[in-house]
Amino acid sequence: MDKQALYEHIIAKRSYLCVGLDSDITLIPDFLRSGKDPVFEFNRQIIDATADFCVAYKPNIAFYEAMGGKGWETLQKTLEYIPKSHFTIADAKRGDIGNTSGLYARAFFDKSASGLDFDAVTVAPYMGYDSVSPFLRYRDKWTILLALTSNPGSADFQRLETSTGKIYETVLKTSQEWEGAERLMYVVGATQAADLAEIRRIIPEHFLLVPGVGAQGGSLEEVSRHGMNRSVGLLVNSSRGIIYAGNGSDFAEQAKAEAKKIQEEMALYLDKFL
Numbered sequence: 072m073d074k075q076a077l078y079e080h081i082i083a084k085r086s087y088l089c090v091g092l093d094s095d096i097t098l099i100p101d102f103l104r105s106g107k108d109p110v111f112e113f114n115r116q117i118i119d120a121t122a123d124f125c126v127a128y129k130p131n132i133a134f135y136e137a138m139g140g141k142g143w144e145t146l147q148k149t150l151e152y153i154p155k156s157h158f159t160i161a162d163a164k165r166g167d168i169g170n171t172s173g174l175y176a177r178a179f180f181d182k183s184a185s186g187l188d189f190d191a192v193t194v195a196p197y198m199g200y201d202s203v204s205p206f207l208r209y210r211d212k213w214t215i216l217l218a219l220t221s222n223p224g225s226a227d228f229q230r231l232e233t234s235t236g237k238i239y240e241t242v243l244k245t246s247q248e249w250e251g252a253e254r255l256m257y258v259v260g261a262t263q264a265a266d267l268a269e270i271r272r273i274i275p276e277h278f279l280l281v282p283g284v285g286a287q288g289g290s291l292e293e294v295s296r297h298g299m300n301r302s303v304g305l306l307v308n309s310s311r312g313i314i315y316a317g318n319g320s321d322f323a324e325q326a327k328a329e330a331k332k333i334q335e336e337m338a339l340y341l342d343k344f345l
C-alpha cells in the first residue's frame with residue numbers, strides 16, 4: 072500500500088488507529104479455547120468488530136512464534152482475513168547481517184516464499200545500513216525502524232548523547248541518507264510525546280508508528296498535537312486496551328466499543344490539528 076492510499080483511507084475513516092493483534096492464547100476468553108484454532112477465531116472476531124474504526128492491524132509476531140508451527144499458520148490465516156483496505160504490520164523487530172536480513176525480509180514480504188505478504192515490518196537499526204537495506208529493497212513495502220521506543224529501557228541506549236545528537240536522533244538523521252529512505256517509517260512511543268516536536272523537525276514527512284496508548288498510558292491528544300503532519304503521518308497502535316477490553320462472551324462488542332471510542336477521539340484531532 073502506498074502513502075497516498077494510506078492517507079486516503081485515514082481521511083475516509085477519520086481514523087489513524089492501528090489495532091494490535093497481541094493475541095495470547097492464555098488471555099483469550101475461555102469459551103473460545105475448545106475450538107480448532109482459538110487464536111484465529113479470536114482474531115477473526117476482533118477484526119470483524121474493529122475494521123470499521125481502524126486503518127491498520129499489527130500482529131506482534133512473538134505471540135504467534137511462541138505457539139510454534141501452529142502459530143505461523145494462525146498468523147497466515149489472520150493476515151489473509153484482514154481486509155485488503157487495511158495496512159498490515161508485522162511487529163517482528165528484525166535485523167541481522169545482510170544475507171540473514173534478506174531472509175527475514177522474504178519471510179514477511181514474499182508471499183510466494185513464505186505465505187506472508189505484510190505491508191510493513193518493524194526493524195531494529197542497531198546493526199546499521201547493511202542490516203536494513205534488504206528490507207528497503209522491496210519497493211512496494213515499508214520498513215519501520217525503531218527510533219525512540221515506548222519502554223523505560225529506551226533511555227538506556229536510545230537517549231545517550233553522541234557527537235551527532237542522541238542515538239535515536241542519529242538513527243533518524245542517518246537513515247534519511249539511505250537508498251529507499253522514502254519507504255521508511257519510524258517507531259516512536261506514545262510515552263515519548265514530549266520529544267515528538269523535535270522528532271518532527273528531523274523527519275517532517277515520514278509516518279510514525281506510535282505504540283503505547285492504552286495499557287502503557289501514553290496520551291493520544293499529546294501524540295496527535297505534536298506528531299501530526301500535513302499527511303497525518305501517524306498510525307497510533309493500541310493492543311491490550313482494545314483486544315482485552317472484555318473477557319466474556321461479549322469480548323468483540325467490548326473491543327468494538329473501545330476502538331470506536333478511540334476513532335471518535337481521533338476524528339476530533341484530525342479536525343483540530345490537520
Ligand SMILES: O=c1ccn([C@@H]2O[C@H](COP(=O)(O)O)[C@@H](O)[C@H]2O)c(=O)[nH]1
Nearest residue numbers: 131220221260282285286287309310311
Ligand atoms: O516501542 C515500542 C515498540 C513496539 N511496541 C509493541 O506495541 C504493542 C503495544 O501493546 P499495548 O498492549 O497497546 O501496550 C506491543 O505489541 C509491543 O510489543 C511497544 O509497545 N513499544
